Amino acid sequence: xxxxxxxxxxxxxxxxxxxxxxxAQTPDKQREFVYGLSIFTGQQYLGTxxxxxxxxxxxxxxxxxxxxxxxxxxxxxxxxxxxxxAWDELNETVDGTLExxxxxxxxxxxxxxxxxxxxxxxxxxxxxxxxxxxxxEAQYQKFDEARRAYRDEVAAYFEATAHYRDKVEGxxxxxxxxxxxxxxxxxxxxxxxxxxxxxxxxxxxxxxxNYSIRLRDEDGQIxxxxxxxxxxxSFERMGVGYxxxxxxxxxxxxxxxxxxxxxxxxxxxxxxLQPFNEGEYNDLYFARLEAPQSTNGNIDHYRWVHHRPKEAxxxxxxxxxxxxxxxxxxxxxxxxxxxxxxxYEVIEQASAEDERSKTRTPDFEGxxxxxxxxxxxxxxxxxxxxxxxxxxxEREIRLVDSQYSSSLFLMPLxxxxxxxxxxxxxxxxxARLPKYGEFAGG
Amino acid sequence: MNLSSGWNxxxxxxxxxxxxxxxxxxxxxxxxxxxxxxxxTAVLALRNSLSFIDENGLFVASGAFTFPLFVAIFLSSLFxxxxxxxxxxxxxxxxxxxxxxxxxxxxxxxxxxxxxAQISLYVLMAIVYMAGFFLYATLTxxxxxxxxxxxxxxxxxxxxxxxxxGIFLSTLSSKVRTAILLFLSVVLLFLxxxxxxxxxxxxxxxxxxxxxxxLFAQNVLTFLNQIVAWLSPISYLNQGIEAIRRGxxxxxxxxxxxxxxxxxxxxxxxxVTLERKGVRK
Numbered sequence: 105x106x107x108x109x110x111x112x113x114x115x116x117x118x119x120x121x122x123x124x125x126x127x128a129q130t131p132d133k134q135r136e137f138v139y140g141l142s143i144f145t146g147q148q149y150l151g152t153x154x155x156x157x158x159x160x161x162x163x164x165x166x167x168x169x170x171x172x173x174x175x176x177x178x179x180x181x182x183x184x185x186x187x188x189x190a191w192d193e194l195n196e197t198v199d200g201t202l203e204x205x206x207x208x209x210x211x212x213x214x215x216x217x218x219x220x221x222x223x224x225x226x227x228x229x230x231x232x233x234x235x236x237x238x239x240x241e242a243q244y245q246k247f248d249e250a251r252r253a254y255r256d257e258v259a260a261y262f263e264a265t266a267h268y269r270d271k272v273e274g275x276x277x278x279x280x281x282x283x284x285x286x287x288x289x290x291x292x293x294x295x296x297x298x299x300x301x302x303x304x305x306x307x308x309x310x311x312x313x314n315y316s317i318r319l320r321d322e323d324g325q326i327x328x329x330x331x332x333x334x335x336x337x338s339f340e341r342m343g344v345g346y347x348x349x350x351x352x353x354x355x356x357x358x359x360x361x362x363x364x365x366x367x368x369x370x371x372x373x374x375x376x377l378q379p380f381n382e383g384e385y386n387d388l389y390f391a392r393l394e395a396p397q398s399t400n401g402n403i404d405h406y407r408w409v410h411h412r413p414k415e416a417x418x419x420x421x422x423x424x425x426x427x428x429x430x431x432x433x434x435x436x437x438x439x440x441x442x443x444x445x446x447x448y449e450v451i452e453q454a455s456a457e458d459e460r461s462k463t464r465t466p467d468f469e470g471x472x473x474x475x476x477x478x479x480x481x482x483x484x485x486x487x488x489x490x491x492x493x494x495x496x497x498e499r500e501i502r503l504v505d506s507q508y509s510s511s512l513f514l515m516p517l518x519x520x521x522x523x524x525x526x527x528x529x530x531x532x533x534x535a536r537l538p539k540y541g542e543f544a545g546g
Numbered sequence: 547m548n549l550s551s552g553w554n555x556x557x558x559x560x561x562x563x564x565x566x567x568x569x570x571x572x573x574x575x576x577x578x579x580x581x582x583x584x585x586x587t588a589v590l591a592l593r594n595s596l597s598f599i600d601e602n603g604l605f606v607a608s609g610a611f612t613f614p615l616f617v618a619i620f621l622s623s624l625f626x627x628x629x630x631x632x633x634x635x636x637x638x639x640x641x642x643x644x645x646x647x648x649x650x651x652x653x654x655x656x657x658x659x660x661x662x663a664q665i666s667l668y669v670l671m672a673i674v675y676m677a678g679f680f681l682y683a684t685l686t687x688x689x690x691x692x693x694x695x696x697x698x699x700x701x702x703x704x705x706x707x708x709x710x711x712g713i714f715l716s717t718l719s720s721k722v723r724t725a726i727l728l729f730l731s732v733v734l735l736f737l738x739x740x741x742x743x744x745x746x747x748x749x750x751x752x753x754x755x756x757x758x759x760x761l762f763a764q765n766v767l768t769f770l771n772q773i774v775a776w777l778s779p780i781s782y783l784n785q786g787i788e789a790i791r792r793g794x795x796x797x798x799x800x801x802x803x804x805x806x807x808x809x810x811x812x813x814x815x816x817x818v819t820l821e822r823k824g825v826r827k
Contacts, residue, residue: 185758341792350604360606364791366689368595368610373603384792399761402747403768404775404785406792480687500689504605506596508685515678516585523578530573 133177133190137198137329140172140189142221142305143393146383146411148232149221149300154396155187156329162393165312165338168234170219172305173198173319173330186397200321202306204334206313213320214306220244226296230412236307247299257292264289294465312338335392339383343496344486345410347378349470351450354438360499361408367501369475374450376436376470379414379486379497416494417487419471423479430487431473435466475503556655563651563659564666571629571667580625581671585678587621588614592682608791610688611679615697618675619783623705624733626664627712628726634660634716635725643825653820657813660713661706668705672698693790696798700786703805707779710812717819736778743767779805 139154144167154161154171155178163169175198177190197216204212219236220243223229235243268288275281319330348358348367351374360367361382369375384406391401421429435453452472456462473484486497571577591614599605637643646656676698683690712729719725746764775781782805789797 348604348606350602352603358604358606362608362791364608364691364693365606366608366610368599368605368607368688370599370603375604399764400747402744404788406788502687502689504596504599505685505687506600509593509596512589512592512682512685513586515681516582516589519578519581519585519674523575523581527573527575 131179131181133179133193135175135194136178137327138174138176138178138189139330139332140174140303140305141396142170142172142219142234142300142303144169144232144234145394146409148223148227149234150394152396153189154332155189157187158332158396160333160335160392161317161396162335162337162389163308163310164393165310165336168236168307168309170234170236170303170305170307171202171317172303173200173202173327197304198319198321198327198330200319200327200330202308203318203320203326204308204310205316205318211315212308214308216304216306218302219305219307220247220302221300222247223296223298226298229296230415234307240302244299244302247297250297251295254292254295261289261292310334310336312336335389337386337389339385340406341384341496343382343384343408344414344494345380345382345408346499347380347410347470349376349378349468351375354448354450354468359410361410363496363498365499367499368504369501370506371475371477371503373475375473375475376450376468377419377473377484377499378468378470379416381411381414382408383411384408414486414494415489416497417489417491419473420485420487420493421473422483422485428482431471431484433469433471435469436472437461437464438467473501475501477503479503480505555650556652559650559652560655560659560662563656564662567633567660567663568666571663576625576629577667577671580621581674584614584618584621584675587617588679588682592686592688595688596686609691609693611683611690611694612697612787615675615679615694615701616783616787618671619697619701619704620780622668622671622675623701623708623779626668626705627708627729627733630660630664630709630712631716631725631729632722634713635719635722638720638825639722647825653817657713657717657816657820661709661813664709664712665702665706668709669702672701696790697783697787700790700798700802700805701783703802703809704779704783704786706809707782707805707812710809710816711779714812714816714819717816717823736774736780739767739770739774740778740781740784743771779808782808 136156138156139161141152141154141161142149143152144150144164146164153174153176161171174189175194175196177194178187179190180186181188199216202214202216203210204214217237218240219234220240222233222235222243223231224233225231233243265288272281272285275285313336315334315336317330317332317334319327321327343361343363345359345361348360350356350358354376357378367375386401386403387405387407388401388403390407390409391398416433418430418432420427421431436450437453437456438448438450441447441449450467453462453466471484481500481502483498483500485499486494488494588611592610595605595607595610634643637646643656676694679694680690682688711732715729715732716725719728743764746760746767749760775785782801786798786801789795789801
C-alpha cells in the first residue's frame, strides 16, 4: 500500500513539475505587424524591431536607416520585461509602399528594395557601408566571392601544411634532415570582412525633424497598425573623444568624452590615448534609438556617443601654450610576465624581440603619454594628417599632489575658529556694558 | 516729503533692517557651522578623488569642485532660507514686527531688508567657499576653473530664489514651527521628485505598456519634474551647471534671467501677503 501511495505521490510531483516547466517555456505568441529595424548608431548598424506597443521610432539624421515591415509572432518575455519576436517561426515581408509624412503632407513614397550592411574591416575596424537596390546585390556578390576566395586559401594552406609536415617527418625518419628545415607555409590573413545577408526593407535618409510613417498596401489602403511617429534627430555637438588606457589596467580603459574633462593622474602613470570621432545626442532619443522598448533616457540630458576611431596625425604636447613634443600613434603588445605572479608589460610592437610578435595584430594602438614628476599640468591636442589642430581634441592632463591631503582637514576648522572668536568677543563686549539696574541705580 | 526723499527714506530703513539682521547672523553660530560643513564635504570629496587616483593612477572628471560646490550652495541656501523663515515668523510671533511697523517700516522695506541681509551673507559665504576651494586646488593641483566662477555667479540667484521663497512662506504663517515645516516640506518635495526621477530612470525597466507600476511611476515623476523644473531653484542650478558644461551661453543667460524673475515674483508676493495679512500676531 505504501508503495502505491509513494508511487502516486511521485507521479503527482513529476506531473506538476512537467506542467510548470511547459508553462514557463511557452509564452503566448500573437501574430503582429512590426517594423524590423537596421538603425545606425554612429558606429554600426543595430538590428532590432519596433513592436506594436511602441508608437515612436527614433533614428539619426542624414544617414541611411532601414525599416522592414514584417508580420511575425510577438511574445512578452518577463525575464527582461520586453516584447520579443519569434523570427524563426514567422518572418513574413509585408508588401506595399512606405509613406513618410510631415505636417500632414506625404513627402516621400518609397518602394521596398534589397539592402545589405557590410563592415570591410570588421565590426571594430571603423568602416561600415549600407547598400541598397542593385548595388546591394553587387556588393553582396563581392563579399561572397571574397569569402569563397578565403575558403580556398585556407584549404590550400591546410593542404600545404599537411604536405610540409609529411615532408619534414619523412626527412627526419630517413635521416636526410641535416639542417634547419625550410619555413612552413604562411597562414592566410584572417578574414575580417563582415556582411549581412540580403534583406528586404525601406532605406530612409532624412534630415532632423518630426515625421510619421505608414505603409500603404497593394490595394492602396493604409495598414492601420503601420502608422508610427518618427523622430529623426541629429547631434548637438561633434567632438573628439578619447579612450584612455592606463598601462597598469589596460583591460579597463577609461573615457574622456567632453573637452572640459581633465585627466588627473599620479606621478609615473603611463596612459595611451585612443581618439574617436564622437557626437553629443539627446539622452532620451539615443536611448530609444538603441532600444526602442527602453524607458530609460532623460529628455533634459545629453550624452556623448563614440563613433568611429579618429584617423589623425600626431598628438601635440603643450606646456604653457608652447608645443614641446609630438607623439605618434603606435601599435602595442601586452606581454604576460613569466612566473607565478600575475602581471604583464606593455611593449611597443616595433621593439618586440621575435618576428611573430612584430607581424601579429597588436593588442591596441594609441598615443603614449608619460606623466612625469615636475610637470604639474600640460595639454595635449590632436593634429590631422595635414598638421592642422583638430577642434575639440584638447585635453588637459594634471599631476595631482596628495602629500597635503591630511592638511586639507584644517580648512573646515577655520570658520568654526573664527566664529567662536567673534561670538566670544561679542559676548564679552556686551558683558562689559552696565546692566539696566546698575545704570539706573547709579 | 517728496517722492524722491520718500524712496530715499524707505531705502534707509531697508538698509537699517539689512544691517541689523546681517550683524545678528554674523554673530550667530549657524553660518560658521554651515561653512565648515560645506568645506568638510569638499575635503571628503577631494580626498576620495585623491585616493582613487593613488590606487588607479587616473581619474577623468569635468570638475573636481562641481559636487562640493553644489553641496555648499545647497546647504548655504537652505540655511539662509530657513533663517529668514524663522526670523520673520518669530518677529511676528513675538510682536516685534508690529512694533517696527508702528515706526517708519513698511512691508516693502521690511521684506527687502530681510532679503538683502540674507543675500549679502550668502555673497560673503560664496567668497569664503571660493577662497577655500582655491586653497584646496593649490594644495592638490585639482583645477580651479573659470567655470566655477560662472556657477558661483548663478548660485547667488539660486540662493536668492531660496531666500525669497523662505520669506514668502514665512509671511503666510504666524508660527515659526509652521513656517519652517512648510518650507522644509516644499524643499523636500522638490528634491524627492528630482532625485526620484533620476533614480527611477536609471533602473533599466523595459516597456510593458502602462501596466508596469515602475513605468507608471517613471511617467508620473517625469511629468512632475517638468513642473518642478520651473519651480525649484535647485533645478535652475542643475540646468545652469549643464549649460556651463556644454558652453551654452544663451541657456545660461535664460536660466539667469528666469532665476531673477523668480526672486522678484516671490518678493513681490511676500510684500502683498504682508500687506493683506497684516503684521499682528
